[in-house]
Amino acid sequence: MRGFEPNKFYLFKLLESVDIVAVQEHWLQSFSEHKLTELKDTHIVYAKSFDNGLSSPSLTRRGKGRVALFLHRRFQAACAIVDTTSNxxxxxxxxxxxCxxxxxxxxxxxxSGSSAADQAEYADILTEISSLIGQYPSAKVILMGDFNADITGLPSSWNRKAQLLQHYLTENSLVSMMTIYQNSSDYTYMSDDGSKKSYIDHIITHSANVGSFFEYMVVPEDPLNTSDHLPIQASFMSHLHPCKEARQEINMTNHKYNHIRIKWNQAxxxxxxEVYSTAIDDICDQLLSSLPDEASLTGKHAEYMLNTLSQAMLNVSMRNLPYASGKKRKRQKPEWSTSVDSTYKAMKxxxxxxxxxxxxxxxxNPLWIRYRSDKAAFRKQLRKQRHNLESSRLLQIERAKKGDDRLFYKLIKERRSRADASPVDTLIVNGKSYTGKATIQGFEEYFKMLSMPNPGNNYQSTITDTVEKLANVISTCTPNQRPFTRTDLDKAIGQLKKNKAAGADQISAEHVLFGGEKARNLLLVIMNTFVAHSFIPDAFKYGIILPLHKGNGKPLTDPSCYRGITLSSTFCKVLELLIKPKLLEQLHLLLLLLLILPPLFSEISTKMQ
Structure with a gap:
């Protein structure tokens, strides 16, 4: 890391998308470790400094090296720090x-040194790591950090530390993920003058756990990263499940939803x-190979596989395909041309x-002068582009007025709709006023109130009776009959509509449609397991409510004048489309019996008389 202070903005950026971050060389003394904790409240931090355990405070200007571990708060209740001798x-x-x-x-x-004392300390730390692993023989072990040893290239070129590390890995059946995923051009360290590059940072695990990793990469250079090291990012499968209460707390408090939209039509x-389907097939191949027997699969196992698949689909699509997010909606506006975007990036x-x-x-300060100059250039280019766009619209209206009345009124209508499409800035719920960003909370309170049962009516009992009857019909037509086939799944996926908004898991119909053959095979196993165990995963229970105004001059401040549209999980839609034909088949059979049996019984009774 080469110092927390100059790299805290980059670390903050990494924490926005990663559950676990291992930091080396934070350069903080023990009395400054609180800075790590204050960086981002979504993660808990455990840290060690070089002066931990010293009898007297250090008088050095800054700390030396040492480590910190950031863990997402949903793992806090299940996490325990293990004592170590070395800091x-x-x-x-x-x-x-x-357990x-x-x-x-x-x-x-x-x-990092090459002296005899450094090499002895290197060997001692490896011995202590073996002791730590021995305390938890059934745990999946992941070693990560700056090992200051490059084990790429020919063994004859390795220094003493590289030889020690490789010997230790071989003896303990451990493997660096670098040896599996590394490209020839990859490096994790570069000297200040750029003359020396090496691969001295590693993520290490037991060889039996290599299949758990489905993504591994060296993070590219970033202007915010002032360190001489590049981070390594990896994704792996784990059967750990954070507690339900923690998930609910995170979802309820996170009002700001950053919607991600993959631009499939631009590829x-x-x-x-090449860049999506093939990568997803490789990941699904690993997932399928790690599956136990279908008879021993549980709903929880299937949920874990589904979550892993959806996260892999999102990561691969975002890494290889163009996308837009809620934080950058201005880039989706018509005036955001290539020239505007280039000046914006220069300003940023x-x-x-x-x-x-x-x-x-x-x-x-030349940095301040350059920033002001780039900012002025960006604003000038944006104003110019807006002026050109407005002029072209007016010219188009003038041309349509002379020869195409239908197009003319269409353009006028679009212009008025664009002028009226202003977001609501005030909402009144039960006499309480919500303004600005608080209107989101107002909508949340309103829709929460709608979902609460009213003691004055019997809607709840009616809904419960209807759901129970429907559940009885479903139970008779799904688990006891043949499982879903690949043909059933292909037909269900084929009914998904493209260019539709995704649910809370950010997975759109295109993610599933372009997933590949092995992704469909895995999805078939998952869906059959859900139905066989009558299991509903948590991802199917969450949706995003979009309040759409009903129009017709209704007041914008009244939440009852909005229609709540729920965006549900795409995988949930696939399961519904799988169950629907089987359910309709049973209902049609019941209806047929109801039509045939009464006349038949009537005829039999007549003959008996």
């Missing part, structure tokens, strides 16, 4: 409440096949440099 090690053990599975994370910062079919880059330089507004 170069930080070990965390995470397990389920019933059915566990993970052992070891964050390490190895000595050709061949490109989607100069702003980051000025921010890293201490935000000095002095006229003698």
């Amino acid at each position: 170069r090690l930080l070990c965390a053990h995470i397990c389920d409440k019933d 059915s599975g566990s993970l052992l994370f070891v964050n390490v910062y190895m000595p 050709s079919s061949q490109e989607i096949q 880059l100069s702003w980051k440099k000025w921010k890293l330089g201490g935000k000095n507004r002095s006229q003698a």
